[in-house]
Amino acid sequence: MFLTNGCNRMSNWIEVLVTAVRHRDRPFRQKPAKAETQPWKNEAVMSPRMRQRIRLIVGVWLGWTIAGLFYIIQDTVPRLYRGGAVPWKYVFVGWMTGMYVCAALTPALLWLSNRWPIERRRTYIALHLGFSVIFSILATTLEVPLLLLLGVFPAPPPPPSIAAGVRIMLSFGIQGGVIRYWAVLALHAVYRSQKNAKIREREAFELKVKASELAQQLATAQLSSLKMQLQPHFLFNTLGAIIVLIQQQKTAQAEAMVEKLGNLLRRTLDDVEAQEVPLWRELEFLQLYLSIEQVRFEDRLRVRIAPPAALSEVLVPHMVLQPIVENAVRHGLGQSEEAVTIEVVATSSNGALTLVVSDDGPGLLSPRPGRPGIGLMNTRNRLARLYGDGAQLVVEQAPNRGVRVTITLPMRTVPQEASPCD
Known part of the structure; x- marks a missing residue:
């Protein structure tokens, strides 16, 4: 009976969450304004x-x-x-x-x-x-x-x-007329040659611009595809954790997790089209995700995130840290009954930003690396698409215990007009 009531309450929470996400930021429909009549625009204009x-x-x-x-x-x-x-x-x-x-x-x-x-x-x-x-x-x-x-x-x-x-x-x-004919013919040939050269140059430039636009659109589509694969990945894992809490009759924790999941989805929708976000926003998203995991694991999960204020406006790929932290939670807490501390550190050196995610869990149990998960694999692909050889992702055993993941990115800052203070 208690489990049935808990499931019903969870269904109500999920309905409220879905309704809020669907109706969020729905634009207010206004009647189109009547076009101003400007009779002077209908006057005859000489064609080119x-x-x-x-x-x-x-x-x-x-x-x-x-x-x-x-x-x-x-x-x-x-x-x-x-x-x-x-x-x-x-x-x-x-x-x-x-x-x-x-x-x-x-x-x-x-x-x-x-x-x-x-x-x-x-x-x-x-x-x-x-x-x-x-x-x-x-x-x-x-x-x-x-x-x-x-x-x-x-x-x-x-x-x-x-x-x-x-x-x-x-x-x-008749030589006079013949000479005049050939003079005009030669001048016209020179003019036509120059005109055709300009046309070819313009067409080549337009083709180059179109090729660049197509390449950019392709890269954006590929990045969006990788990002869309990440979002359902952590969403399904979170829903799975909620189901486990319901099965364990931990209704209060499940309700709190659903509420936090709603906030997480809102934040995800806010940045759904952004490939890069400021570091402060990425860390806020990460803390929101970890707060969901802390509801699940309670005192077994400890988090330390203290980025320097000077790096808060540096751009990083959206959701670049979430799959790495998720791996630390799943492999660290899932394979050990002890408490695990996850630490996120950001530093800069020689025009590069370094993000380090470390935990003190069991570490890499197998010396032979297996097939990487979808989160880690997509993160590598996104870094390669965004920065090419300018980005690196290294997974290694921590010096004392646990796993350390290091991400190196080129330094990019938020433009002045995009600052959150503006």
Whole structure:
């Protein structure tokens, strides 16, 4: 009858514990605020593609204007040097008309350049040789009507028809249009090469960043997996201890252990996403766990934890000490009827933090090390994931009696904004 009442009381305690853990920190649901209407955000905005087209048009016309001025200077300077008269209207209007005709044909030239890039295949060079001749003839055909309309045809008297004017202009040679075609083609090839190089560099950087992010996500997932294996491990052991107390009809101790287990679960949920916590917080968690074990073993378990205040903000892996202390409790008290003292010491030297967990229990009974438990094995794996070769875990026989476990970590401190005092 007493055992049945104890079990019923334990069931009530567990229901209260589960309900508190489930409803803890549940966010208060609020109605979404109405979005502010900002009509100015709906105004038409010039797209990047449109801005690129405008820059291209301005650049093409500016480039051909500079080329026209170059031809004008080349034509007028010798005449001025010889002291001759310069027909400014014929020179200026004539050259600029030819340049702006080339500017109008440049979009088609750039399309041909993109369609058959000369840097990809040598056969494209022969193809562009034919295109350059066609470009020169077409530019001359478009230029003659404009020159006749503006009255600046370079060969007086003016021809009687456009066809006659085209024949006259072509008789001067088509090399001018061909040279202009290849000049634009070469400049565009250089521009395209530089642009592609920047694109490749940006893509390589993005791939490197993505690879780094994926590696970090993988490492985080692996660490979380190891940590999740530790949490059920000590939880099941604690529940097993509670069952033993109930079976032994130690109801008061079982109730106290359930209450402390609830506090321990709350602390675990607080740091469920943290891989590292300050040393002071890890030791508080450890003391909470040991208080559960002290309910079970009463006066047989003694604990000494006295870390220096200067090391309280040093970061350590969350739950790094719990599986080691659990081993000390299980092997020390479980294999001996005598009282056991567990001591946790933290020191620092040469930029490294040293955590030592020792007990005065029976020690390592077998000289041949067996297969390590899940707690110790996962602790080693977590240290390797977090610190690589910068961390060590050594299990050895204590000098006098018991077992000593030494963990060495690189010193990392809590950032200022993460300090508990802030």
